Amino acid sequence: MSAYVLSIVSLVGINIILALGLHLISGLCGQVSLGHAAFYGVGAYTTALLAKAGYPIGLTLPAAMAAAAVAGFVVGLCSLRVREDFLAIATMAAGFIFLGVVKQNEALGGEIGISGIAMPSFGRDGFVALELGVTVLVILFCLHVRRSWLGFGFSAVADDDVAAQMVGVDNRAYKLTAFCIGTALAGLAGGFLAYYLRGVSPDAFGFTASISVLCMVVLGGMQSIAGCIIATTILTLMPEVLRFADNYKLLIFGALLFLTMRFLPDGLGGLFALARRKEAGPS
Amino acid sequence: MLHVENLVCRYGKIEAVSGISLDVGEGQIVALVGANGAGKSSTIQSIAGHVLGAEGRITLAGEDITALPPRERVRKGVAIAPEGRRLFRDLTVHENLSMGGFCRPREREAANLKRVLDLFPRLAERIHSRAENLSGGEQQMVTIGRAMMSEPRLLLIDELSLGLMPKNVDLCYEAILRLKREGLSILVVEQNTTKALQVADHAYVLSSGRLIWKGTAAEARDDPSVIQAYIGSSAH
Numbered sequence: 001m002s003a004y005v006l007s008i009v010s011l012v013g014i015n016i017i018l019a020l021g022l023h024l025i026s027g028l029c030g031q032v033s034l035g036h037a038a039f040y041g042v043g044a045y046t047t048a049l050l051a052k053a054g055y056p057i058g059l060t061l062p063a064a065m066a067a068a069a070v071a072g073f074v075v076g077l078c079s080l081r082v083r084e085d086f087l088a089i090a091t092m093a094a095g096f097i098f099l100g101v102v103k104q105n106e107a108l109g110g111e112i113g114i115s116g117i118a119m120p121s122f123g124r125d126g127f128v129a130l131e132l133g134v135t136v137l138v139i140l141f142c143l144h145v146r147r148s149w150l151g152f153g154f155s156a157v158a159d160d161d162v163a164a165q166m167v168g169v170d171n172r173a174y175k176l177t178a179f180c181i182g183t184a185l186a187g188l189a190g191g192f193l194a195y196y197l198r199g200v201s202p203d204a205f206g207f208t209a210s211i212s213v214l215c216m217v218v219l220g221g222m223q224s225i226a227g228c229i230i231a232t233t234i235l236t237l238m239p240e241v242l243r244f245a246d247n248y249k250l251l252i253f254g255a256l257l258f259l260t261m262r263f264l265p266d267g268l269g270g271l272f273a274l275a276r277r278k279e280a281g282p283s
Numbered sequence: 284m285l286h287v288e289n290l291v292c293r294y295g296k297i298e299a300v301s302g303i304s305l306d307v308g309e310g311q312i313v314a315l316v317g318a319n320g321a322g323k324s325s326t327i328q329s330i331a332g333h334v335l336g337a338e339g340r341i342t343l344a345g346e347d348i349t350a351l352p353p354r355e356r357v358r359k360g361v362a363i364a365p366e367g368r369r370l371f372r373d374l375t376v377h378e379n380l381s382m383g384g385f386c387r388p389r390e391r392e393a394a395n396l397k398r399v400l401d402l403f404p405r406l407a408e409r410i411h412s413r414a415e416n417l418s419g420g421e422q423q424m425v426t427i428g429r430a431m432m433s434e435p436r437l438l439l440i441d442e443l444s445l446g447l448m449p450k451n452v453d454l455c456y457e458a459i460l461r462l463k464r465e466g467l468s469i470l471v472v473e474q475n476t477t478k479a480l481q482v483a484d485h486a487y488v489l490s491s492g493r494l495i496w497k498g499t500a501a502e503a504r505d506d507p508s509v510i511q512a513y514i515g516s517s518a519h
Binding site for chain 1: 331333352353354357358363365369370371372373374378381382383385386389429432433
């Protein structure tokens with residue numbers, strides 16, 4: 001496989017991990033987040049700093065997840081106080097705060113970021129294999145969560161948090177858990193990105209990145225893991241296949257969000273469900 | 284089973300419930316009746332733990348549950364079928380019922396589900412339907428069934444007959460009579476006073492957040508003027 005193809009496959013894997021993190025928070029647990037890229041950034045910067053200090057990937061990635069989860073916990077605390085559009089604004093603000101802190105901090109490379117991160121000792125092919133293996137594990141984990149009691153609780157909170165409380169769900173704990181797991185996955189994706197790019201820069205974690213990942217989740221269908229994976233793959237490959245589209249990324253993502261909300265509110269996952277129902281026949 | 288003492292609930296400066304005390308004995312049905320805004324729903328929501336800052340003392344089978352959060356009250360055996368039903372609209376009947384047993388071990392789910400489907404055989408036919416596609420009567424059955432999945436000792440039902448066809452009202456009341464025979468304690472909030480008094484053992488009448496009459500349901504049934512005098516045209 002050529003280096004180019006490996007690179008694209010690797011990027012698809014990173015974006016799938018990132019999007020599944022948001023899928024857990026917004027899709028499964030119903031907590032709107034417009035600042036997901038901030039946690040992606042926390043993971044990337046944590047990895048970059050530790051990798052530059054000579055720590056191995058076996059330590060940098062878990063540290064990236066932990067740092068992002070802690071940040072997610074703090075933002076998740078907001079979700080206990082605010083709902084829906086207010087939560088969206090609060091998470092968006094978290095994204096801006098992250099950018100503000102990073103850009104003003106020389107220890108984090110300021111506007112330029114951090115470069116010169118060494119590839120892990122097992123080389124590029126080994127890194128891609130590791131990353132794809134982890135992506136598969138993350139997909140399996142998300143499928144497991146969805147079918148577990150935890151996922152059941154997330155769904156209840158997303159559907160009607162008052163009713164969830166009435167059947168004994170601890171809303172606070174479930175919302176915080178969703179934020180912690182989802183942001184830890186964003187941190188993991190950020191960690192892989194730091195190795196993939198051999199560096200990090202703040203612009204990769206701005207509002208545009210948050211909207212891009214939101215677009216992947218919404219187009220895939222807020223309730224569908226398969227839809228999320230397919231949409232992420234399509235949207236990651238799109239700029240590669242349609243080179244000219246890269247310059248119009250924001251325009252295309254915005255239009256996609258609008259069109260999905262207008263004509264396909266359940267996203268690709270909704271289409272799959274409809275196809276399954278048609279196949280099963282009238283009930 | 285349930286003892287409520289001097290319950291007060293406020294929403295801001297408005298006092299919705301002013302010092303109500305009531306009891307529900309083991310295996311009894313108690314009706315809480317009154318006109319709109321009398322404080323019935325606030326009372327039942329306070330017992331379930333959903334009103335922040337409610338004052339007074341609530342004990343369940345002698346145990347003080349006043350300070351417990353809603354989920355702990357569910358674990359202790361307090362279940363609620365709320366006004367407006369509040370089903371999980373995107374989930375199926377089966378999933379809604381499973382959700383009701385959230386705080387119970389999963390291995391008991393099958394037995395509890397069987398019990399609910401015995402109570403409401405209609406739900407077995409609709410088990411894979413999404414809650415939002417059910418009729419009002421079916422939704423009320425799911426709401427009661429969901430509450431039953433948590434293996435309650437005390438079932439709180441808010442506006443059991445609201446918006447239901449008479450046939451479905453009868454079905455739901457038959458179900459709660461059966462639950463009473465099985466030993467469950469039930470506190471039912473109703474505006475349909477006549478129906479509630481037909482099945483209740485005791486009744487409490489609320490008006491403007493105050494308890495204005497209490498007695499056996501038979502007393503009220505034998506002398507409908509008792510209820511009519513207090514809640515007038517809303518008694519039907």
